[in-house]
Amino acid sequence: MTEDLEPVSTPDKEARQWAMFCHFAAFLGMIFPFGNLLGPLIVWQLKKETSSFVDDQGKEALNFQITVAVAMLVCFLLMFVFIGIILIWVVGIAALVLTIIAGIKANEGKAYRYPFCWRLVK
Structure with missing residues (x-):
């Protein structure tokens, strides 16, 4: 017995x-x-009621930015042993690239999940 699955609608x-x-x-x-x-917190709070897609992507963006902030803080503390100088650049460039990819995917209507993201906001 097969069930007819409804196609996932594009936002x-x-x-x-x-x-x-x-x-x-x-x-x-x-x-x-x-x-x-x-930025992501304000946009998400203003528009989360309008669409479940906006709600999902707003949470994802906020969670990623929280993760980036924590990683940057750790990198800053590691600057005292010099490895933080390199790591802060790696984290910054990765955050920039992943944020651009996520924005493009969201505009295409695809839910994007950041890698290495600590999901605090559910």
Whole structure:
């Protein structure tokens, strides 16, 4: 006996754009301190009720930025033994690349999961 599975619907254009904004709001961290955390948090809180896709991607973006903030703090502390100088660049470049990939995937309507992400917000 086979069940007819409903195809997963693609989120509408507005939901995809807001999900993309959730990821790209992390770039506010380049303008002011903790903007990488506040940007995704604000966009997610404003739009999480409009779409389950925006809610999911907003949580994912926020969780990743929390993970990046913790990793950067550890790298900063490791600067005193010099390995942190290299690691902070690795974490920064990885965060930049993964955030761009996530924003593009969200705009395509695909739910993106960051690798090495500590998921605190459920």
